Amino acid sequence: DAGVTQSPTHLIKTRGQQVTLRCSPISGHKSVSWYQQVLGQGPQFIFQYYEKEERGRGNFPDRFSARQFPNYSSELNVNALLLGDSALYLCASSFVVKQDTEAFFGQGTRLTVV
Amino acid sequence: EDQVTQSPEALRLQEGESSSLNCSYTVSGLRGLFWYRQDPGKGPEFLFTLYSAGEEKEKERLKATLTKKESFLHITAPKPEDSATYLCAVQATSGTYKYIFGTGTRLKVLA
Numbered sequence: 610d611a612g613v614t615q616s617p618t619h620l621i622k623t624r625g626q627q628v629t630l631r632c633s634p635i636s637g638h639k640s641v642s643w644y645q646q647v648l649g650q651g652p653q654f655i656f657q658y659y660e661k662e663e664r665g666r667g668n669f670p671d672r673f674s675a676r677q678f679p680n681y682s683s684e685l686n687v688n689a690l691l692l693g694d695s696a697l698y699l700c701a702s703s704f705v706v707k708q709d710t711e712a713f714f715g716q717g718t719r720l721t722v723v
Numbered sequence: 724e725d726q727v728t729q730s731p732e733a734l735r736l737q738e739g740e741s742s743s744l745n746c747s748y749t750v751s752g753l754r755g756l757f758w759y760r761q762d763p764g765k766g767p768e769f770l771f772t773l774y775s776a777g778e779e780k781e782k783e784r785l786k787a788t789l790t791k792k793e794s795f796l797h798i799t800a801p802k803p804e805d806s807a808t809y810l811c812a813v814q815a816t817s818g819t820y821k822y823i824f825g826t827g828t829r830l831k832v833l834a
Contacts, residue, residue, distance in 0.1 A: 613766070642822075650826055651812075652812075652822070652824050653824070654822065654823070657820065664819055664820070667821065699767070712769070714766035
């Protein structure tokens with residue numbers, strides 16, 4: 610079975626540009642979350658979506674936005690890129706949003722802002 | 724503020740030399756504690772979920788335990804292929820079902 614798939618795997622952008630990252634969850638999973646992982650740090654929560662509705666937002670500026678589609682795939686958009694946005698962006702999927710449900714992560718998108 | 728602290732930051736072991744990784748947490752209420760393994764440049768790979776103090780789970784050479792303030796990941800007779808960063812995360816009862824991660828322990832097992 611396919612796991613969580615993210616695209617693209619690597620991306621290089623210039624400061625001020627906009628970027629869209631994509632995520633397809635595990636088949637049957639209805640919740641998608643996005644995390645940012647800076648080198649040497651643990652992942653930081655950005656957004657959580659369930660059944661196409663935003664269920665949580667982390668401490669990130671409004672330049673970050675996301676959405677979930679009817680097929681449960683998701684996009685993360687970042688506008689006006691800064692050098693500090695360079696990181697590994699991780700998507701995690703889970704069946705539902707509740708306590709006893711593990712999240713499974715994709716391989717991530719490595720974003721480099723120059 | 725909900726917080727997760729992992730120690731040590733890095734650990735070098737000889738093959739077969741058992742050790743433990745620590746994850747201390749401060750949360751208003753604990754929904755669950757999760758252990759993940761992460762290889763360089765890859766996404767975290769799920770290992771264990773623990774929900775209540777006293778709970779233990781095992782998988783091959785790994786055993787995770789949970790108390791009211793911390794969790795341990797015990798590695799018995801490690802092999803070089805166990806080399807990775809081990810991440811601990813908690814879900815708090817307040818707010819969303821987000822994961823709050825520690826910074827991880829980088830484990831290197833030498834042959």
